[in-house]
Amino acid sequence: MARYALRYPDPPAVKPVVISMLHPAHKWVALTLDDGVPFDPRILALLEHDHIRITTFLIGQMVKARPDLVARMKRDGFEIANHTWDHAGLRHSTDAQVRTELSKCQRAISAVTGDQAPYLRPPGGTTNKRVDAVAASMGYRTVLWSRSMADTSKSATPAQLYKRTIKGLRPGEIILGHWGRPQTYAALVLILPELRREGFQIVTVSDLIADSGGPEALK
Numbered sequence: 372m373a374r375y376a377l378r379y380p381d382p383p384a385v386k387p388v389v390i391s392m393l394h395p396a397h398k399w400v401a402l403t404l405d406d407g408v409p410f411d412p413r414i415l416a417l418l419e420h421d422h423i424r425i426t427t428f429l430i431g432q433m434v435k436a437r438p439d440l441v442a443r444m445k446r447d448g449f450e451i452a453n454h455t456w457d458h459a460g461l462r463h464s465t466d467a468q469v470r471t472e473l474s475k476c477q478r479a480i481s482a483v484t485g486d487q488a489p490y491l492r493p494p495g496g497t498t499n500k501r502v503d504a505v506a507a508s509m510g511y512r513t514v515l516w517s518r519s520m521a522d523t524s525k526s527a528t529p530a531q532l533y534k535r536t537i538k539g540l541r542p543g544e545i546i547l548g549h550w551g552r553p554q555t556y557a558a559l560v561l562i563l564p565e566l567r568r569e570g571f572q573i574v575t576v577s578d579l580i581a582d583s584g585g586p587e588a589l590k
């Protein structure tokens with residue numbers, strides 16, 4: 372399967388692009404899990420059990436604190452991507468602050484995986500053209516999402532998360548969830564078998580891009 376390994380450090384700049392949905396040839400979707408703090412190990416075990424490879428946007432501080440988990444994700448074939456050093460809002464940061472947030476997170480990731488993270492997900496999904504341009508100059512494409520599990524809601528039940536994730540799901544969607552929210556695991560227990568029944572395959576963002584015409588086709 373095509374991967375877009377970048378050299379580290381100093382990967383080549385890319386064209387600024389914001390990806391929230393793709394148009395793959397296959398019935399594929401990307402499940403993306405963010406933060407890593409808190410962390411529910413049951414989710415990782417569930418994905419491993421089903422041999423599902425995802426893209427995860429980790430906070431640099433978490434990567435530094437739990438290199439064991441990150442190394443395990445790398446062994447699992449996960450794509451480890453940048454979610455800033457400390458979950459900083461980037462929209463109101465200076466260019467220099469954006470660079471520092473990304474490179475500190477990148478250093479933590481590379482220390483464990485040896486890889487350059489190919490994507491940035493700005494915390495809260497709040498970005499702008501300037502942030503995307505700084506990220507692109509550092510080799511990152513910005514990845515948002517087309518569908519949220521809404522697992523940050525404290526009152527939502529697993530059944531509600533399930534419905535929100537499954538209803539009307541189309542190939543090429545990028546689904547946002549989080550590693551440690553109270554209902555995420557229980558919702559995924561419902562969601563994963565239903566996706567299989569519906570013929571969806573969960574892939575990484577890079578695989579979704581590759582199946583959608585490759586990076587050259589990104590607008």
Ligand SMILES: [Zn+2]
Pocket residue numbers: 405406454458494495
């Ligand atoms: Zn986040």
